[in-house]
Amino acid sequence: MKFETLLTLLNFSPENIIEKHPFWKKLYNKGIDIKQEKLKVKFKNNNEFEELKNNWRNDANIVENFYVFLRENFPNAIPSSLFFLCEVKSKDNEVLSLEDVNRYRLNNELEEFEFIRYFEDDEEDDDEEYEKEYEHVNADYKVESTIIYLADKWLKDILSGESFYNNNKQYFTKKEIKLFLTCDWLNPYKISYDSGYMDLLKYYWGTKIKANDLIGILTPEFCSYIFDDLSNEILHDYFYFICRNKKSVKNEYEIHNIWDSLKHMLGFDFDHVTWKQLKETSNEWHKQQIDSPGYDPKKQWKKTEIKDYIFKNGESLWTINEITTGKLLYEEGVDMHNCVFSYIEECIQGYCAIFSLKMRYERIATLEVRKYGLRYILVQVRGLLNEELKDAETKEIIKLWAKENNIIIELK
Numbered sequence: 001m002k003f004e005t006l007l008t009l010l011n012f013s014p015e016n017i018i019e020k021h022p023f024w025k026k027l028y029n030k031g032i033d034i035k036q037e038k039l040k041v042k043f044k045n046n047n048e049f050e051e052l053k054n055n056w057r058n059d060a061n062i063v064e065n066f067y068v069f070l071r072e073n074f075p076n077a078i079p080s081s082l083f084f085l086c087e088v089k090s091k092d093n094e095v096l097s098l099e100d101v102n103r104y105r106l107n108n109e110l111e112e113f114e115f116i117r118y119f120e121d122d123e124e125d126d127d128e129e130y131e132k133e134y135e136h137v138n139a140d141y142k143v144e145s146t147i148i149y150l151a152d153k154w155l156k157d158i159l160s161g162e163s164f165y166n167n168n169k170q171y172f173t174k175k176e177i178k179l180f181l182t183c184d185w186l187n188p189y190k191i192s193y194d195s196g197y198m199d200l201l202k203y204y205w206g207t208k209i210k211a212n213d214l215i216g217i218l219t220p221e222f223c224s225y226i227f228d229d230l231s232n233e234i235l236h237d238y239f240y241f242i243c244r245n246k247k248s249v250k251n252e253y254e255i256h257n258i259w260d261s262l263k264h265m266l267g268f269d270f271d272h273v274t275w276k277q278l279k280e281t282s283n284e285w286h287k288q289q290i291d292s293p294g295y296d297p298k299k300q301w302k303k304t305e306i307k308d309y310i311f312k313n314g315e316s317l318w319t320i321n322e323i324t325t326g327k328l329l330y331e332e333g334v335d336m337h338n339c340v341f342s343y344i345e346e347c348i349q350g351y352c353a354i355f356s357l358k359m360r361y362e363r364i365a366t367l368e369v370r371k372y373g374l375r376y377i378l379v380q381v382r383g384l385l386n387e388e389l390k391d392a393e394t395k396e397i398i399k400l401w402a403k404e405n406n407i408i409i410e411l412k
Helices: 003-011 022-029 032-042 046-054 060-073 098-106 127-160 174-182 197-211 220-226 235-244 252-262 275-291 326-336 340-348 392-404
Strands: 309-313 316-322 352-359 362-372 375-382 407-409
Touching: 003 060, 127 197, 174 197, 197 220, 220 252, 220 375, 235 252, 252 275, 252 375, 309 392, 316 392, 326 340, 326 352, 326 362, 340 352, 340 362, 352 392, 362 392, 375 392, 392 407
Parallel strands: 375 407
Antiparallel strands: 309 316, 316 352, 352 362, 362 375
16 A cells, blocks of 8 residues: 555544444554554654645545545445545645645735636736735635535545435435445546546536436536535525426526525525526516616726637627626626626626627627636526527637637536
8 A cells, every 4th residue: 555545544534443344444454553653753743744644635646546545445435526636836836735725825925826726927916906816716715625625524424434324414315325426436447637626516416416307407517617615505405496396497597597696695495485486586686786776887807818709700790808897797787687797796806707798789698707727617608688598600609709718618
């Protein structure tokens, strides 16, 4: 056994190991506890030992070796998507642990690092721009930290030999757990060097979609990018509300539209409400956002590196332009009858980028792009009144623009 694998195993050693699971009993009979003490001697101090042990997700070789070892030795199925990489790099291309990232945040030393997964370095950034970048990193860090915490928890729950269901009732039904723990077990167990926490999100939602017969209504890609904050208290209530009302659901656009409003309704009660009533509640919330006159036209934010686009075909002309001011964002919402203005803080903080698609200078669609790691993802294309864009020719224009800017399209 490689010493990195041994170190990683020590993270997931349950209490009363020998009594709880034959896998651990076998390892400890081979002297794993003695090897652990010998390893500690090799390091200068216990903190260095603990840091190396806890940062296993930063090294692709350790991740792969750990998974292969468990695949060959642990008697039960373990989803390969729990073994993903988590790399945040400094300006010197040094991989930082989550502990490092968090420590530098707490010490207000973020300016020492360029987190290349989130934003580009700019020597002329002023304090305001720095704060935007700081908030941007924090937002993605919050989601990633939640997924990493759950991945580690679920690994430990599996390896403990205890009831996975009893420990995770807030995330799974028994039917969902059965699929989650077994449905990718027969796949080749080569870990992708490009794997990340989004892969676990896709797998998580994919098993829930399959278990609840939602194939054709929801896709794992849609869920992983829209429902990425698994710590949101009403998220799973909403998912099961969709399950109960799947015959009434029109499409993913409708699901996303309602979710935009639900995120702002603390403690929403899904009991005794129909899908039609929920839509009406959501539409009223969206209308309030459009009718609100309270906006600051002076608010503006930094444009992404995504290029604007012009395409001409005969007499037809399409343009796609990024919106970077509060005034233009508000006008987009009013003209398109959607709630895009409610995204203003997310745009300012760099969580998303909004684009206006026009044909012959008339608005016909609003596009939302989000950045996950190094990848830009097109997560929404909304026509007038938040309806699905159906024009085939315009869809092809969007694909050309996305290809030119290396934007991944995760839409049906």
